[in-house]
Amino acid sequence: MIKKFTLGKPYDTGAVVRETAASGWDGFPYKYTQDEGFSFEIPLGSDDIVYGLGETTRGINKRGWIYESWCSDDPFHTEGKRSLYAAHNFIIISGAQNTGIFIDFPSRIRWDIGYTKADTARIELEGNDFDIYIIEGGSPREVVREFRALIGKSYLPPFWAFGFQQSRWSYHNSEAVDRIIDGYDRAGIPLDCVYLDIDYMDSFKDFTVDGSKFPDFERFVAEKKEKGIRLIPIIDAGIKAEEGYEIFDEGVKNGYFCKKADGSDFEAGVWPGICRFPDFLRDDVREWFGSKYKKLIDMGIEGFWNDMNEPALFYSADGIKNALEKASSLKGQNLDLGKFFNLKDTFAGLSNNGNDYASIYHTVDGEQVNHQKVHNLYGANMTRAAGEYFEKEYGEQKILMFSRASYIGAHRYGGIWFGDNHSWWSHILLCLKMLPGANMCGFLYSGTDIGGFNENATRDLVLRFTALGVFTPLMRNHSALGTRDQECFAFDNTEDFRDVIQVRYRLIPYLYDTFKKARDNGDMIFRPLSFDYPEDKIARECETQLMLSDECMIAPVYEQNANGRTVYLPEDMTFVKLSGERVTKQELRAGLHYVEVALNEVPLFIKKGKKIPLCKPAIRTSLLDTEEREYI
Numbered sequence: 001m002i003k004k005f006t007l008g009k010p011y012d013t014g015a016v017v018r019e020t021a022a023s024g025w026d027g028f029p030y031k032y033t034q035d036e037g038f039s040f041e042i043p044l045g046s047d048d049i050v051y052g053l054g055e056t057t058r059g060i061n062k063r064g065w066i067y068e069s070w071c072s073d074d075p076f077h078t079e080g081k082r083s084l085y086a087a088h089n090f091i092i093i094s095g096a097q098n099t100g101i102f103i104d105f106p107s108r109i110r111w112d113i114g115y116t117k118a119d120t121a122r123i124e125l126e127g128n129d130f131d132i133y134i135i136e137g138g139s140p141r142e143v144v145r146e147f148r149a150l151i152g153k154s155y156l157p158p159f160w161a162f163g164f165q166q167s168r169w170s171y172h173n174s175e176a177v178d179r180i181i182d183g184y185d186r187a188g189i190p191l192d193c194v195y196l197d198i199d200y201m202d203s204f205k206d207f208t209v210d211g212s213k214f215p216d217f218e219r220f221v222a223e224k225k226e227k228g229i230r231l232i233p234i235i236d237a238g239i240k241a242e243e244g245y246e247i248f249d250e251g252v253k254n255g256y257f258c259k260k261a262d263g264s265d266f267e268a269g270v271w272p273g274i275c276r277f278p279d280f281l282r283d284d285v286r287e288w289f290g291s292k293y294k295k296l297i298d299m300g301i302e303g304f305w306n307d308m309n310e311p312a313l314f315y316s317a318d319g320i321k322n323a324l325e326k327a328s329s330l331k332g333q334n335l336d337l338g339k340f341f342n343l344k345d346t347f348a349g350l351s352n353n354g355n356d357y358a359s360i361y362h363t364v365d366g367e368q369v370n371h372q373k374v375h376n377l378y379g380a381n382m383t384r385a386a387g388e389y390f391e392k393e394y395g396e397q398k399i400l401m402f403s404r405a406s407y408i409g410a411h412r413y414g415g416i417w418f419g420d421n422h423s424w425w426s427h428i429l430l431c432l433k434m435l436p437g438a439n440m441c442g443f444l445y446s447g448t449d450i451g452g453f454n455e456n457a458t459r460d461l462v463l464r465f466t467a468l469g470v471f472t473p474l475m476r477n478h479s480a481l482g483t484r485d486q487e488c489f490a491f492d493n494t495e496d497f498r499d500v501i502q503v504r505y506r507l508i509p510y511l512y513d514t515f516k517k518a519r520d521n522g523d524m525i526f527r528p529l530s531f532d533y534p535e536d537k538i539a540r541e542c543e544t545q546l547m548l549s550d551e552c553m554i555a556p557v558y559e560q561n562a563n564g565r566t567v568y569l570p571e572d573m574t575f576v577k578l579s580g581e582r583v584t585k586q587e588l589r590a591g592l593h594y595v596e597v598a599l600n601e602v603p604l605f606i607k608k609g610k611k612i613p614l615c616k617p618a619i620r621t622s623l624l625d626t627e628e629r630e631y632i
């Protein structure tokens, strides 16, 4: 059962697709207070679990921390953080009752889930115009299904997007791209996509290609496609302010960019230098920007990733001016501690600065809307711009699209990746913990940078990371500028990588069916164990394993130098080790077990009475015979 509580004049975020009549406030079940903002308190029973918030730091059970919905470009995903790139405003309180709460409000929300008071979740909205949906269900899974019916069907990517994908910041030119494909082919490791990061563009200008790095891009793209490889270029939110650049000129002429209070265009520096920012909240701007992807699609491109759309702002002209003024006012002085740190913070604080966000205005239905009020919708509407255009022009399942920033609703137009993680062992688990939360909110096509983005990866880390990535719909190895080479063939004994990635290709028919089933039924692909075994104490606390669809459980190895791990089986299961074309099976009883898993093996647990299909591996998805299936 869904109840909707509306206050003020909520901004139409587009998250909800099913009309729901508002209930009277006297039926609101929680104690609330209303002043400049709105806050309410939910009592938590000592055994209650709080699920949700999608892409966030920390655990599957969100109790014991404060989270903030505020899409942030933050490349350090440590436990002390409150926000990452997404605003997924949905939680489930699970105990004697199961209650889902969706807050459709695009500005900042503070979720104090038992941080200040262990037995209370206190939720504070920075504003008084919102819809809150409260969903009562028999089980957490039912609550999720009801919620998903409310927000509409998830995006369905093309079939080839389930193949293995290789990325790096950056493969600078056509030779670099060829070297990657060649490296994979020579090692016999399956591959479907190679990514183009910002350096493929001419001076970081969206929808351009630098002809000196990629001469005859169209032919190059066609040649790769002949080989079964797709190139996936990045698109950034900021548009270089440069006269004569078509996108900039059109944006200026039609007034499509975000404004400042005085009506002039807002400007900030990102990769291309000073940029302007398309006002994606407007229908006409979305239509215009969406249609620009055609430039690359006409050159044979079939997929994109949208980046920097929180939006990330390195600096603004005003910010630089103030900082320089401060610096010069201190010239010649002997700085005391306070002045020194103040100066340092002034420069460090230039990026993603709150004053800059506060100075941005959107124009919605002719009215000026301050960015602070709708911050969390910016990236989501960039994805929507692309997704709406793709569906209209090319139909469903044709163009791959996923984004860094997101808000619920964008799950209908694309997937997400979890942004700039690190080559840390703990980030294998962080990915695992985010998956169910993202799935709850409809983001089924999701995954993290395999091997880790920041810092240097080791061979064993990449192998263990990849073994988890075998199950994530988006399976992409990506790494930052300046880090050690992280492609599978860059390490010794490449046959181990082949063994792991071949398992992915063997599983694609199953994973694809699983994806479609979850999409059609408003279900999750990945569930916490506690969803399925709510009475089982150990299952309820398990944060290192997940249920996969209705047949399996996954339990990746996530520690360095470990030859295996301890795994908990809530019921009897078959322990399967997959490696290349090899399958070994062992029946295990319910309970705790230590299982050995070699670096070239992918562990999987299949429930009693269930079977899953495997096909033969191939080096491309296009070469898979998905009909010839063996059941294990």
Ligand code: MIG
Pocket: 168, 169, 197, 198, 234, 307, 308, 404, 419, 420, 478, 479, 480
């Ligand atoms: O400021 O385009 O998350 O995947 O490689 C960094 C360069 C900008 C951030 C993305 C990352 C990408 C990088 N981008």
